[in-house]
Structures are given as structure tokens and as C-alpha cells.
Amino acid sequence: MQQTMDQFQVGDQIRITKLELDGVMRRRLLDLGFVPGVIVTVFQKSPLGDPIAYQVFQTIIALRKEESSLIYGEKINEEVCIHE
Amino acid sequence: MNKRIALAGNPNTGKSTLFNLLTGLKQHTGNWPGKTVAHAEGELTTEKATYQIIDLPGTYSLYSNSEDEEVARNYIIFEKPALTLVVLDATSIERNLNLALQVMEMTSQVIVCINLIDEARRKGIEIDAKKMSEQLGVPVILLSAREKIGIIQLLKTIDNMMERKITTKPFQIAYSDEIEQKIKQLEPHIKKVFGDDLPTRWIALRLLDNDQSLFDELKSYLGQDKQTSIEKVIYSNKERSYGA
Ligand SMILES: Nc1nc2c(ncn2[C@@H]2O[C@H](COP(=O)(O)OP(=O)(O)OP(=O)(O)O)[C@@H](O)[C@H]2O)c(=O)[nH]1
Ligand SMILES: [Mg+2]
Numbered sequence: 001m002q003q004t005m006d007q008f009q010v011g012d013q014i015r016i017t018k019l020e021l022d023g024v025m026r027r028r029l030l031d032l033g034f035v036p037g038v039i040v041t042v043f044q045k046s047p048l049g050d051p052i053a054y055q056v057f058q059t060i061i062a063l064r065k066e067e068s069s070l071i072y073g074e075k076i077n078e079e080v081c082i083h084e
Numbered sequence: 085m086n087k088r089i090a091l092a093g094n095p096n097t098g099k100s101t102l103f104n105l106l107t108g109l110k111q112h113t114g115n116w117p118g119k120t121v122a123h124a125e126g127e128l129t130t131e132k133a134t135y136q137i138i139d140l141p142g143t144y145s146l147y148s149n150s151e152d153e154e155v156a157r158n159y160i161i162f163e164k165p166a167l168t169l170v171v172l173d174a175t176s177i178e179r180n181l182n183l184a185l186q187v188m189e190m191t192s193q194v195i196v197c198i199n200l201i202d203e204a205r206r207k208g209i210e211i212d213a214k215k216m217s218e219q220l221g222v223p224v225i226l227l228s229a230r231e232k233i234g235i236i237q238l239l240k241t242i243d244n245m246m247e248r249k250i251t252t253k254p255f256q257i258a259y260s261d262e263i264e265q266k267i268k269q270l271e272p273h274i275k276k277v278f279g280d281d282l283p284t285r286w287i288a289l290r291l292l293d294n295d296q297s298l299f300d301e302l303k304s305y306l307g308q309d310k311q312t313s314i315e316k317v318i319y320s321n322k323e324r325s326y327g328a
Contacts (some may be wrong), residue, residue, distance in 0.1 A: 030120035057179035
């Protein structure tokens with residue numbers, strides 16, 4: 001299910017689906033590795049939940065809600081279900 | 085003859101380590117004029133010649149979102165080094181190729197240096213330099229600036245590039261038909277203003293991206309009397325984008 005990047009939990013692995021930003025900020029995020037198709041991990045949340053640090057290609061990058069709420073992704077590490 | 089070699093790359097890829105190895109004690113450091121960004125320049129002597137090496141600030145991009153990126157971009161575009169070594173982290177090729185491809189849009193005189201190869205090997209990462217070189221259209225060299233691996237090959241490749249014994253054909257990113265068409269429309273206008281002085285396709289792309297910081301640099305590059313010519317190009321670009 002597609003959600004914005006600020007909605008995921010620490011440890012979630014997310015495949016980026018789209019960026020709802022334009023111009024310089026969009027370019028900046030793409031350059032930092034937030035590219036559709038790329039998988040990032042939620043690394044850490046600050047006590048108030050903003051900013052949030054993500055691991056992108058082995059680099060840790062913190063984003064404010066302002067930006068993370070405009071990047072969409074889907075969680076790929078579904079919790080393991082135990083079937084009886 | 086211009087014997088300047090620039091070192092570009094993402095942060096922390098070993099540019100300064102390579103710079104120190106190549107230049108030894110023959111270097112001086114300071115700041116870039118008017119900037120808070122560190123500047124280091126040194127001398128490298130090979131079997132064939134003596135070159136000046138410039139250590140550019142590490143950046144993820146050259147689209148000038150920061151002073152660092154502006155310094156690196158302006159150096160490559162306006163100071164036109166004879167050769168640019170793009171230093172990549174062998175353990176993070178995918179991220180690092182972004183900058184390499186940007187530099188290859190700006191200049192064809194590029195050597196891709198894949199550094200930290202020792203670290204990559206420890207992690208079990210194998211890199212096929214020959215295949216990468218075929219695909220990128222420029223020399224690709226595996227290096228460890230720390231363990232001094234690949235340095236002799238790098239020096240030979242530098243000499244050969246400088247003597248034009250190696251010709252490159254940098255991989256060009258193909259954009260959407262719409263953008264390619266706009267590039268084609270803009271290129272002749274840009275060429276009229278800058279001739280072969282600056283990379284036409286790259287400038288067309290920056291104009292289409294509405295890069296204000298570059299407009300300003302282009303204007304001061306042209307000087308007072310010629311400023312209107314670039315304004316006309318920009319204006320015609322905007323007409324085409326927003327008009328009709
Ligand atoms: N294992 C290994 N480490 C290296 C190599 N080259 C550089 N390093 C290390 O990587 C770190 C960063 O090196 P620098 O030379 O400062 O990197 P830089 O690209 O100049 O960094 P910025 O100027 O901040 O962009 C240092 O700890 C170096 O010792 C290498 O080939 N192998
Ligand atoms: Mg450095």
C-alpha cells in the first residue's frame with residue numbers, strides 16, 4: 001500500500017514510488033537518492049517524530065516532514081505470517 | 085597548453101586522499117575566491133608532463149543547490165580543466181554514478197576512477213571495469229588511494245588522455261521526446277552565443293530546468309555588452325515553454 005514517507009515505522013524497508021515535489025527540492029531529493037524504484041530503510045525517528053532519518057544507498061539522510069510527506073513509497077518487508 | 089586536472093566526486097569517496105597521493109607535498113590550500121569552500125591545488129609530475137591538480141568539493145550533484153556544488157560546477161564549466169577525474173566509491177556505485185553521468189554531460193574529457201576497491205573486495209563486490217568503460221564510453225580505472233592500487237595505470241591513462249591517444253565517447257542520457265525536441269530547438273541559439281566554448285547540450289538542459297544560478301553565471305561569463313544575447317535565448321525558451 002502506498003503511503004507517504006513520514007508514515008512508516010523505524011526498520012521498515014520502503015520502495016519509493018513517486019515524488020510530489022517540483023523544482024530545486026525535487027532535484028535535490030533525487031540527487032540524494034530518493035529516486036522512484038530505489039529501496040530505503042527508515043533508520044531513526046527523532047523524539048517528536050520530525051525529522052526522520054532514512055538510509056539511502058548506505059548513507060543516512062534526515063528529512064523534515066515538509067519533504068517526507070511529499071514522497072510516496074510502499075513497504076516491502078511484510079511481517080512474516082505464521083500459517084497454522 | 086591547459087594542463088589542469090580536476091578531481092570531482094561524491095563526499096567521502098577519497099578525492100583528497102588521491103589528491104595527496106598524486107601531488108605529495110607540492111600543494112597549496114586556501115579558499116575559493118569569495119567562498120567558504122576549501123580549495124586545494126597541487127602538482128603532479130608523470131613520465132610525460134607536469135599537471136596541476138584541483139581538488140573539488142565533494143557533492144552528490146552539480147545542480148548548484150549549495151556553495152560546494154556551485155564551485156564544482158563553475159570550475160568544470162567555466163574554467164574548463166583539460167581532464168576531470170570523477171572519483172567513485174566502489175562500494176556504492178549506483179549512488180555515485182549520478183554525479184559521474186552529470187560530469188559526462190558537461191565534458192567528454194573524463195576518467196572514471198573507482199576508488200576504495202580494497203574495501204569493495206573485502207565486501208565481495210566485483211567490478212568489471214572493462215564492461216563499465218565500454219558502457220560509459222570513457223576510461224574506468226579501479227583504484228585504492230589508501231593502499232596505492234591502480235595508481236600506475238591511472239598515471240598512464242592521464243598521459244594518454246592528455247596526449248589525445250585515447251578518444252572518449254561519453255554515454256549520453258536520452259531524455260523524453262519532448263525534452264529532446266526542446267534541446268534541439270535551443271542548441272543552435274546557444275551555439276550562436278557561446279560557440280564551442282561551453283557545452284551546448286548541457287546548457288540547453290539547464291535552461292529547460294530554469295536554473296537561475298546558471299543564468300547569472302552565464303551572464304557574467306559573457307560580460308556586460310553581450311548579456312542581452314543570452315537573455316534572448318532564455319526568453320525564447322520561456323516563450324516556447326509557456327507560450328501558445
Ligand atoms: N579503504 C579505503 N579507504 C580510503 C581510500 N581512499 C580514501 N579512503 C578513506 O576514506 C575517507 C575519506 O577520504 P577523503 O580523501 O577525505 O575523501 P574526500 O572525497 O576528499 O571527502 P570530501 O572532501 O569530504 O568529499 C578517509 O578516511 C580515507 O582514509 C581507499 O582507497 N580505500
Ligand atoms: Mg576532500
